[in-house]
Amino acid sequence: MQTKAMRDVFLAALHQKMHEDENLFFVSADFGAPILDKIRADFSNRFINVGIAEQNLINVSVGLALEGFTVYAYAIAPFITMRCYEQIRVNIAILSQLRPMNINLIGVGAGVSYSLSGPTHHCLEDLSIMRTLPNLEVFSPSDYLLTEAYVERTIVQKSPKYLRFDAVPMQPILDLVENFDDGFRVLKAGSKTAIIATGYMSQKAQKVAVDFDVMVIDLYLLNAYDLKKLQTCLKNIETVITLEEGFKGVGGLDSEINSKLKNKQVINLGFEQKYTFEVGSREFVHERNGLGEQDLVKLLKAVA
Amino acid sequence: MIDTAYLKQQAKFLRTETLKIHKAAPEVRVASSLSPIELFTALFYGGLLRYNPKDPRDENRDRLVISKGHGSICMYPLLADLGFFDKAELKRVCKSGSFLGGIPDPIIAGYETVNGSLGHGLGVACGMALALKTKNSNRKAVVLTGDGELNEGANWEAIMCAAQHKLDNLTLLVDYNKVSMLDFSKNIIDLNSLRAKFEAFNWQVYEIEDGHDVEAVYNTLKTALSDQQQQPKVVIAHTIKGKGVPFLETHPLSHILSVKEGDIDGLVEEINNAD
Incomplete structure (x- = not known):
């Protein structure tokens, strides 16, 4: 099997979905990927880069989600969880209990996948702090096939989710995803x-x-x-x-x-x-x- | 032409009803709920905001995000009066089991976002404004913040974002009452150049010198909300925290002070008898 990065596989699948589903909206905190350039080019009216501003990344995404869009908010894992934790708590965990919203927080750089970048980029707290929030599903995939299998769920399951992606390209552990x-x-x-x-x-x-x-x-x-x-x-x-x-x-x-x-x-x-x-x-x-x-x-x- | 006498009467109604709620529920933040009354009066009773009490999430409504939620208890009598919920509920504010708490949340029909933590509303409203534009809706996103609340950095992330993306359907109302929790705002973080700040961030700025002159408030809000320029708009309304309660109007700690229960009937009478 090929070696691939989770984000590349996920974003490629999402790019396809964005053709079919006009309800999908992508929000980045100035964090990219080659396939993201395609999303930005092909769907300029459903892509926004809010800049290096994770608090606003969450808030803008929430506003879009309250208006019915299926939203993908995208940044480096420690930043999208810890820089804006209170925005996630107040505007996603608490608010989603009263108002439906489909918002998918994608953090790239699980664990020490950015090993060379030191403690700010090592993400060792997110599993516990995200897991403690009610109304938020935590997805921690181990390979790109599992990641790809989750794309459909991000659309169908209309509730908040945190997707913890590894930054390093890897081979799949199993060739097939079942159950x-x-x-x-x-x-x-x-x-x-x-x-x-x-x-x-x-x-x-x-x-x-x-x-x-x-x-x-x-x-x-x-x-x-x-x-x-x-x-x-x-x-x-x-x-x-x-x-x-x-x-x-x-x-x-x-x-x-x-x-x-x-x-x-x-x-x-x-x-x-x-x-x-x-x-x-x-x-x-x-x-x-x-x-x-x-x-x-x-x-x-x-x-x- | 707008009926100014009617708006004045409605502002008096909200001010006196807010004091009556405070009498029964002293926990509510009364001073900061008295300063934005004319703003709400113009928006709702002046017909500047589209809303639907029978379907509070009607797609055709304008989105009003009250970011200084704790300082909006005056919305309780307003929402009840317009039929968002039963007026009898006003007697139960802060009582066990009531949905009308010390800090309003969207469990109350008419509220869009969770309140209690400051600096969240503007960014969420940016997302709503962006969504409305993407959906080709001509509905508006209107946000109310306090001035102390602008100390929160997340606001400025949103302020930059709104201008960058030309969110011309977004209007921010600043209830500029100049008192934070522990002191006058100028002694904590001085915002005295607020107009210049917003202009520098490429927002269209309107200012209301007397945020309790309901006719001026109405006229300025009407102009701001119909402004077609491709920029976000801000209306800075100079208000008085605790307006209608003389000792609160000048007190640096008005935010955390309560009005004595025995004084409220007299204050209500004074407000009703004033011009």
Whole structure:
């Protein structure tokens, strides 16, 4: 399979949809992509660049969505979540409970996918802070096929969503997306131990678990997955390892799993609560935080 | 011609009814709800705004975003009077289970956006104005902010955006009452060059020297709302915080002060007997 960036695949599919559906409106905070130039050229009356102004990005998008447009707001992940968190809380989370709005917040740069750019561009808080908001679905895909499969849902499901895209082109983990609405998928079977990961960490889990009898689960609809089905999958599992590119123990994937799977031993893996200033590859940043491939293999040897 | 006597009477009605609500619910912000009364009077009773009490989200309405929501309790009697909800509800403001709270939200028919946190309305209204233009609608987006509220940076992101995209169907009304929460605004963030600021940002600026002269308010709003220039418009209305309650009118802490329950009947009588 080809290597592709999530945003390129998503935007290409959206570009097609914008031909068919005159209700789709794209708002960027001066953040681009090659395919976005096409969207801007072909749909100049449904594209606006609000400039480097994330608070206004959210507010303008909300105004458009209240008027019935299906809106896509687009910026770098840490900025579209944290620079304008109160706009999201007041004008999306709170207001959408009273007035319908279809607004899709697209953040590019999940976890440490911008590893060289340092702590401002590392996005390790968003899973927990976005998950805590009522009325907002959090989508954390692990590959571009899942991302592509979500496009239809952004149109059909008329409610607010946060899409957390990786910045780095990757191959798909599986060739086919099935039962998307389950919100999770089993990447690999295993008998007693399971890794539940999200985003890029699902790719990594699949890689490091290859020689172990370990189930790998990719959870991508963080607050909208089928819990009963997940529990059924995990019926014989005794130990669950959560794995995320996010700060550990403060409300992200680990908190979700810890609160739902109370009868199992759960080990939480994520970033320590500190920022990493030393630049390097993504794997280097992971190693600095005890999440390198070798660290994970070592843990699996001990547990599985 | 507009019936000025009628507008004056309606402004008196809103001012006295607001004080009566405050008497029963002292929690509401009374001073900042008394300064924009003539603006609302001209918009609604002067027929400058299109609205539909039977269908508050009617596509044909103008969008009024009241960004200084806490300072708009005078809208309660206005909306009830126009039939947006039952007048009996006015007796239940801030009572358990009432939808008329200390800070209005869109659970109240007639409100568009969530209030309580300042500096949000203008950007949302920019999005509405852009949407209306895209839909080829000739309806307008009108926003009311306070002056202290303009300290919030998000407003200025929206102010730049509205001019850049020539949102000529957007009109901002500034209830320039010059008192923030803890002091006169000029002692906190001085906006004394507000007209020049908006002109520099390429907005069309209108100014009302006496925001309680309802005829002047009506005439200026009418001109601003029908201005065809391809720019967003701002109407800076010089108002008095706590208008109608003498001790509030000059007090730097008027925002957080309440009027004594026993004083309200006398104030209502004074307002009704005034010119």
